[in-house]
Amino acid sequence: MIKHIVMFKLKEWAEGRDKAANIKALKAKLEALPAQIEEIKFFEVGINFIEAGVAYDLVLVSEFESKEALYRYQKHAEHVLVANFVGKVCESRIVVDYVL
16 A cells, blocks of 8 residues: 655645635645546545644645556546646645555
């Protein structure tokens, strides 16, 4: 089993919306993926509530059966659409993938 964790720090303003609106939009886009991508075994999205300079705004915690399943998820057309949105609204992101 593979654990895939991504933390997102969003820009203050992007795509005609403020940070709070883009956080909600990204959360909704991410939460739609499990219904569209069968490789996903577990998927959780959370919005940070602590305001600190080192804090990220949104976190994704997900699980996949194998590295190959994770790679298929990453190349899936619906994931690519979300990744394109991420590229427009995120200032930075951090990713960790590990074997459970």
